[in-house]
Amino acid sequence: MNLAQFxxxxxxxxxxxxxxxxxxxxxxxxxxxxxxxxITRLKEIDDEFVQRVAALxxxxxxxxxxxxxxxxxxxxxxxxxxxxxxxxxLETNPRRRTIRLSVQTQMLLNPWDTNGFYYAFWSQDGDxxxxxxxxxxxxxxxxxxxxxxxxxxxxxxxxxxxxHFTEMGECALVGRNIAADLAAMHRFALLLxxxxxxxxxxxxxxxxxLVNRALRPVEKISDAARRISGGKLxxxxxxxxxxxxxxxxxxxxxxxxxxxDAAFTRQKQFTAVAAHELRTPVAVMLTHAQNGMxxxxxxxxxxxxxxxCLRAAQRMRxxxxxxxxLSRFDAGQETMKRVPFDLSxxxxxxxELIRPLAEEQQVQIYTALSPLEIFGDVExxxxxxxxxxxxxxxYNRPNGEVRVKLERHNDLAELTISDTGAGxxxxxxxxxxxxxxxxxxxxxxxxxxxxxxxxxxxxxAHGGTIAVSSRLNIGTIFFIQLPA
Amino acid sequence: MRLxxxxxxxxxxxxxxxxxxxxxxxxxxxxxxADGLYKAEGTDYDAIVLDVMLPKLDGWEVxxxxxxxxxxxxxxxxxxxxxxxxVRGLDTGADDYLVKPFDNDELLARLxxxxxxxxxxxxxxxxxxxxxxxxxxxxxxxxxxxxxxxAREYAILEYLALHRGEVVSRTELYEHLLDxxxxxxxxxxxxxxxxxxxxxxxxLIATRRHQGYCIEK
Numbered sequence: 158m159n160l161a162q163f164x165x166x167x168x169x170x171x172x173x174x175x176x177x178x179x180x181x182x183x184x185x186x187x188x189x190x191x192x193x194x195x196i197t198r199l200k201e202i203d204d205e206f207v208q209r210v211a212a213l214x215x216x217x218x219x220x221x222x223x224x225x226x227x228x229x230x231x232x233x234x235x236x237x238x239x240x241x242x243x244x245x246x247l248e249t250n251p252r253r254r255t256i257r258l259s260v261q262t263q264m265l266l267n268p269w270d271t272n273g274f275y276y277a278f279w280s281q282d283g284d285x286x287x288x289x290x291x292x293x294x295x296x297x298x299x300x301x302x303x304x305x306x307x308x309x310x311x312x313x314x315x316x317x318x319x320x321h322f323t324e325m326g327e328c329a330l331v332g333r334n335i336a337a338d339l340a341a342m343h344r345f346a347l348l349l350x351x352x353x354x355x356x357x358x359x360x361x362x363x364x365x366x367l368v369n370r371a372l373r374p375v376e377k378i379s380d381a382a383r384r385i386s387g388g389k390l391x392x393x394x395x396x397x398x399x400x401x402x403x404x405x406x407x408x409x410x411x412x413x414x415x416x417x418d419a420a421f422t423r424q425k426q427f428t429a430v431a432a433h434e435l436r437t438p439v440a441v442m443l444t445h446a447q448n449g450m451x452x453x454x455x456x457x458x459x460x461x462x463x464x465x466c467l468r469a470a471q472r473m474r475x476x477x478x479x480x481x482x483l484s485r486f487d488a489g490q491e492t493m494k495r496v497p498f499d500l501s502x503x504x505x506x507x508x509e510l511i512r513p514l515a516e517e518q519q520v521q522i523y524t525a526l527s528p529l530e531i532f533g534d535v536e537x538x539x540x541x542x543x544x545x546x547x548x549x550x551x552y553n554r555p556n557g558e559v560r561v562k563l564e565r566h567n568d569l570a571e572l573t574i575s576d577t578g579a580g581x582x583x584x585x586x587x588x589x590x591x592x593x594x595x596x597x598x599x600x601x602x603x604x605x606x607x608x609x610x611x612x613x614x615x616x617x618a619h620g621g622t623i624a625v626s627s628r629l630n631i632g633t634i635f636f637i638q639l640p641a
Numbered sequence: 642m643r644l645x646x647x648x649x650x651x652x653x654x655x656x657x658x659x660x661x662x663x664x665x666x667x668x669x670x671x672x673x674x675a676d677g678l679y680k681a682e683g684t685d686y687d688a689i690v691l692d693v694m695l696p697k698l699d700g701w702e703v704x705x706x707x708x709x710x711x712x713x714x715x716x717x718x719x720x721x722x723x724x725x726x727x728v729r730g731l732d733t734g735a736d737d738y739l740v741k742p743f744d745n746d747e748l749l750a751r752l753x754x755x756x757x758x759x760x761x762x763x764x765x766x767x768x769x770x771x772x773x774x775x776x777x778x779x780x781x782x783x784x785x786x787x788x789x790x791x792a793r794e795y796a797i798l799e800y801l802a803l804h805r806g807e808v809v810s811r812t813e814l815y816e817h818l819l820d821x822x823x824x825x826x827x828x829x830x831x832x833x834x835x836x837x838x839x840x841x842x843x844x845l846i847a848t849r850r851h852q853g854y855c856i857e858k
Contacts, residue, residue, distance in 0.1 A: 436720035437650050440742035444656035447745040451663060474742045481722070490723075 167375075168368050175364040176357070183353040191346050198338060199317075205274075206319030207308045209331040212262040213276055214323055220257040256287055266331070274333050281326035298328055315339065374403040378410060390418040428484035432477045439477065442470040472605070479607040483592065486614035493618045494534040500570055500639070501526035501563050503535055507542040508561060511550065520553045522546075526563040529570050531641045533619050538639075541612040541623075542572070545635050548608070549576035552633075570641040575634040581627040589625060642687040642756055642796060643667040643817045647677030647703065648718065649695050657690065660745045661752075665779060665792050667820035674698025680821075681707050687817060688755045690748075693719035693730070701733055708734040714755040718743075753777060760803035767802045769856060772841050774802050781841070788840050793818065793833050801846060801856045810853035830854075 164170070256278060258266070266274045266289065277288035279298045288296065299311060299320045308321045318332030374397075381394040393414060394407040449463040485491040508522055515522050549559040557577040564571055581589060585596045590613045593606040616623045621639035644666045648654040654670055661668045669684070671677035674695040681689055681703070689707075693700035704715055714736040719726065722740040730738050736758075737751050753765065753776055765777040771784045779795055781788045790798065796818050801809055811830050834846060834854060847855045 433720045436741040437653060440720075441650060441652040441656060443742045444653060444660060444745055448656055448659050448663070451660070451745070470742065477742075 168372055171368050172361065172365055175368075176361055179357050179360045179364075183357055187346075187349040187353050191342075191349055194345055195342050198342060202317060202333070202335060202338060203310050203319060206310065206317070206331050206333070209262070209265050209274055209276070210308060210319045210321055210329050212259070212265055213256075213278070213331060214321065214327075214329040216258050216262050217256045217278060217323065217327060217329060219259070220255060274331055276332075277328075277330045279328040279330075283328075292332075293334075296330070296332075299330065301328070374401075374407065378403070378407055382410065382414075385414055385417075390414070390421055425484060425488050428480050428487070432481045432484070435473065435477050439470055439473050442466060443474065446470055476605050476607070479605060479611055483607065483610060483614060486611075486618060491614075491618060493537060493615075495532045496535060497530055497532050498535045500529045500531050500533075500538070500572070500641075502528075503539050504542055504561060504563055504572065507539055507546055511543060511546045514547065515550050515559065518550050518553065519555045520550045520557045520559055522550075522559045522561065524561045526561065527565065529563060529565055529641060531570050531639055533639065534615075537615045538619070541615050541637070542574075544608045544612050545574045545637075549574055549578070549633070549635075552576065552578040554578060565641055566638075568641060570639045572637040572639070573634055574637075575632055577632045580629040580631055580633055581625070582629065583627075586625060586627060590623070642800065643669065643684070643820060644752070645669045645671060645677065645680055645684070645686045645689045647671045647674065647681075647689065647695065647700070648692040649673060650692075657748075660749070661690075664749050665796055666752075667796075667818055669821045674700065674703045678703045678706055681713060682710055685711075685813075685816060686713050687759070688714045688716060688752050690716050690718055690752070691735075693717060693721060693726075701729070704730075704733045704735060712759075714759045716748075716751060716755060718748075750777070756803065762803060767799075767805075769802060769805070769845065772845060774799060783841050790837065790840060791833070794836050794840075797830065797833050798837055798841075798846075801854060805856045806858040808849050808852050808855045813853070 266276055273291065275289040275292035277285060277292055277296050279285050283298045285296070285298070293316060299309070299318075301322050304322075306321055306324060308319055310317065310319050312318075315334055315336040316332050317335045318330050320328055320330035322328050378394050381392055384392045393411050396404050396407045396411065446463050446467040450460065450467065482491065504526055505524065508524055512522065546559065546561070553559065553576050559577075560573075560575045562571075562573045562575075581596050585594075588594045589596060590609050592610045594609075595606055613623050616637055616639070619639055621637060623638075624636045625633065626636070627633040642665070644661055646654060646657050646661065646668060648657060648670075649672055651672065654672060658668045658670055666687075669680055669686070671680050675697040677689075677691065677695070678698060691700045691703060695703070698706075700717060700719070704717070707713065707715070715734065716737045716739060717730045717735040718739050718741060719730075720741045727738050736755050739748060739751060757763070757765065757776065765775065767774040767776065773782045775781070776799060779799075781790055781795065781798065797814060800814065800817055814830050834848075838846060845856065847857055849855055
């Protein structure tokens with residue numbers, strides 16, 4: 158199967174379309190699932206931020222209003238003391254503004270988790286006066302696009318932060334490194350791709366199997382059709398499922414094949430049956446005509462009539478025999494003998510046999526025959542050669558010539574018989590091997606119109622070929638090639 | 642010689658009967674297989690001409706059943722000429738095979754050969770002392786001189802010559818020389834024997850009292 162056939166095959170086009178569809182569906186599904194997961198997760202994270210920013214800003218407000226009550230824990234110091242090793246030392250702000258974090262807020266902002274929440278607090282002036290120990294370096298005051306107290310989210314690389322400005326213009330910010338969450342999303346994306354790939358592979362495999370299964374009957378149908386067109390007319394498509402669309406197609410084709418087969422068989426049988434049916438009446442004619450002739454004592458007129466009947470009956474008899482022989486050739490029932498013999502000798506014998514006819518017609522026969530042994534049915538081939546010679550003499554001009562040449566060409570014996578007759582018109586040439594075809598429709602010929610048809614059948618039954626070429630008023634050449 | 646022709650095409654049947662009678666045979670006719678088998682089983686024919694495609698009982702069946710009881714030579718006459726058909730016919734017990742349409746002369750020659758072979762003769766000419774019988778030409782010569790016999794005389798002589806050495810009864814002669822339609826009283830065997838002896842010599846045919854006639858070997 159070359160590429161063009163490959164791309165045009167229904168199977169592969171179906172599979173390609175299925176693959177395309179599957180990829181589209183899976184991509185749509187994957188992207189949607191990923192986006193949904195990502196938005197949900199970020200929303201969760203943002204909600205956590207907002208909750209904490211709210212707590213922080215509430216604490217800030219509370220610490221402002223309570224004005225440093227003695228029981229409040231100064232978490233700045235605590236944070237400083239308990240900062241994890243390696244983390245930045247706490248920037249303590251010398252300003253008197255302090256924020257006391259309630260226990261609740263402290264729990265929300267557990268600093269021991271490296272990926273945990275950090276916070277920062279800026280004054281109205283934009284001075285950072287408080288931040289958690291785990292806050293990343295270079296934390297900057299977010300911009301305030303509008304003088305409102307809306308909770309806003311900002312993302313800075315792997316950090317995500319929520320902030321808001323209080324009524325007083327202070328800014329509270331809570332953030333977290335969300336690298337782990339991003340990695341989880343990435344893994345989820347990979348998982349989606351992997352699952353999608355697997356689904357695609359399984360889907361394609363399954364579709365391939367289905368397509369194969371669905372197309373198998375089509376292959377069977379086309380195989381059977383190919384065998385049938387190859388001449389095995391009795392072949393039928395094996396129909397397992399009769400109700401499916403393909404089953405119906407197969408049934409339709411089968412009935413078509415059956416009708417074709419029957420028509421061909423009828424056509425083949427017709428000649429044979431017709432010939433058989435003709436035999437008995439011809440036998441009646443022959444018998445009675447011969448009886449009439451043998452009775453004697455009849456008048457000349459009666460004898461003439463009997464004689465005419467007899468000739469007609471004999472002619473019909475020969476016709477029947479030839480037709481039957483042809484129908485046997487058609488049916489492949491005529492078997493050729495395969496005996497080795499010298500074709501040049503057989504040809505020479507034919508020429509000698511026909512020489513009296515040639516002399517009668519004043520036609521000269523020239524031969525150039527090289528000894529050539531072939532396998533075949535010598536009687537049948539002699540019949541062909543004699544027939545062609547008789548034609549060449551009969552349709553020649555007075556004092557004409559017939560040339561017979563036999564030579565070997567590689568694995569072929571080539572016999573040519575040429576005459577100097579009137580030739581055959583071009584439009585008749587392709588049809589002269591047809592049954593009952595006569596070039597000169599008006600000529601009352603003694604021939605039966607079957608000689609060349611029989612000759613062709615015999616030559617072809619030997620695996621050979623017969624051809625003709627002719628030029629008007631110059632002559633006709635018959636070429637016979639036989640495997641030697 | 643008495644023959645049976647079984648053929649369903651009436652024109653062919655009549656034509657054959659005429660041709661065979663002209664050739665000097667006594668001919669019985671049957672137009673279907675059942676009638677043909679009935680006649681073939683009931684009479685000792687010298688040969689039977691049997692068509693294959695027959696109503697009631699086809700030729701193969703007639704032949705197969707006949708072979709259970711009789712060895713009468715059978716010539717199959719048919720429109721079928723496939724080798725397989727010929728083989729089948731000969732295997733079923735046919736002695737010869739002729740494809741329609743045929744020449745009367747060929748049919749007659751084949752029948753003569755069949756009858757001759759059945760009688761153990763291989764040649765168409767039979768020589769008895771100075772008498773020469775040419776079964777092909779139906780001619781008789783005595784010491785090189787042609788002798789003219791009537792059709793009946795010839796038929797009796799040929800039958801006796803073909804069964805040379807056997808004693809042939811009058812009934813047998815009647816059976817083989819007269820067909821079913823023949824009821825003329827002029828067919829007395831003794832009269833014909835007398836005629837033959839007069840033309841070919843008295844010693845040719847011996848009379849066996851109460852048994853019949855015989856040509857000695």
